[in-house]
Amino acid sequence: MTGSSHKTPRPRKRVRGFQGHVSEIDLRLLRVFHTVAEQGGFSAAEITLGKSKSSISLDISALETRLGLTLCLRGRSGFALTDEGREVLEATRSLFINLEHFRQQINQASGVLSGTFTLYVPDNIQTHGETALVKAIHTFTQSHPGVFMHLHSASTKEVEVAVMNGQATAGIALYAQGRAPQGCRPLVAEASYLFCGARHPLFHVPEEDITLDVLASQSMVSVGEVATSDMWESIRHHFTYRAKADKLDARALLILSGSYIGFLPEVFAAPLVAQGLLRRIAFNNLRLITCCHLLTRTSPETSLMVETFRSLLEASY
Secondary structure (H helix, E strand, O other), X not given: OOOOOOOOOOOOOOOOOOOOOOOHHHHHHHHHHHHHHHHOOHHHHHHHHOXXXXXXXXXXXXXXXXXXXXXXXXXXXXXXXXXHHHHHHHHHHHHHHHHHHHHXXXXXXXXXXXXXXXXXXXXXXXXXXXOHHHHHHHHHHXXXXXXEEEEEEEOHHHHHHHHHOOOOOEEEEEEOOOOXXXXXXXXXXXXXXXXXXXXXXXXXXXXXXXXXXXXXXXXXXXXXXXXXXHHHHXXXXXXXXXXXXXXHHHXXXXXXXXXXXXXXXXXXXXXXXXXXXXXXXXXXXXXXEEEEEEEOOOOOOOHHHHHHHHHHXXXXX
C-alpha cells in the first residue's frame, strides 16, 4: 500500500471510577466525607470523627480515588466542595436516609430496635437534675443497646422543621398553653418562678414588703412567648426588661449576678436555692407555665422506635 501511513488512534485510558458496588469501606469513607462536608472542613470535623486532619485527608483521597471524582478543594484558601462533591453529598444523604429506613423496617419486622434515634430538643430545655428526659433516655438506651442515640439541641422552629423533613426521628418542643401545633403530644406543664440572686437588693427584703411596684422598679431578664400564665399576662407590662438570655444557664448567670430578677424552672433553681445563691420571690405565687410536647412524623419505618420512646417518656413524667 502506497501513500502516507495511517496509524489507528490508541484508545484513551479511562479513569477507573465507581463500579456500582457499595462496600463497607465505601460506607465508612462516605460517612467521613459527609461529616467533613457538614462541619465545613477537616479541622472542624476532627473532634466529631476522632481523627487527625492527616487521617481525614487520607480517607477523602481514598474516596475520591474509588469514585473517580474530585470531591473538594483544600489548601491555604480553605475548604470548598466541588460541583461533583455537592452531588455526591446529596446522594450520600439520600443513601444514609434509605439505610436508616431499611433498619427501621427490620426493627418493625423483628421487634428488636436498632439503628439511629435522632432526638431534637429545644436549646432552653431543663437539663439539670433527675428530669423525665434523663430517666427516659436511660431506660430506652439500657433496654435497647442496639440503638445509637443522637441528641441535637435546636430552636423550637428547627425542631419542627427537622421532624417534618425526617431529619429527626422525634422532637421535643416547648409551647405556651394552648398554642401547640395540631398533632403534638402534650407531655407535661413546667412551672417557672421568679428569683433573685444573693447579691440582689431584694434578697433579704421580707416577702410582705415586696409589692408589684417594688418588682416593677427592678431590672428583669426578658421573658419569652412560650412561657405564660393569666396572672403574668395581666402584669407583664409593668416590668422593665434590661437583659436577655435564650438558655437557662445564661439566664441563671444573669440572675446570680445580682443585677436582675428573672424566671427559672423550680427544679433547675432548687440546688442554687439550697446553696443560698438564689431566693424565690413568692409574690402572689407568680409563675409561668410552659408546656412540653413530643413532635413526631407519621412513618411506618420509625413508628416502633418512636412509640417505645414515647411510652417511656410519658411514664417518666
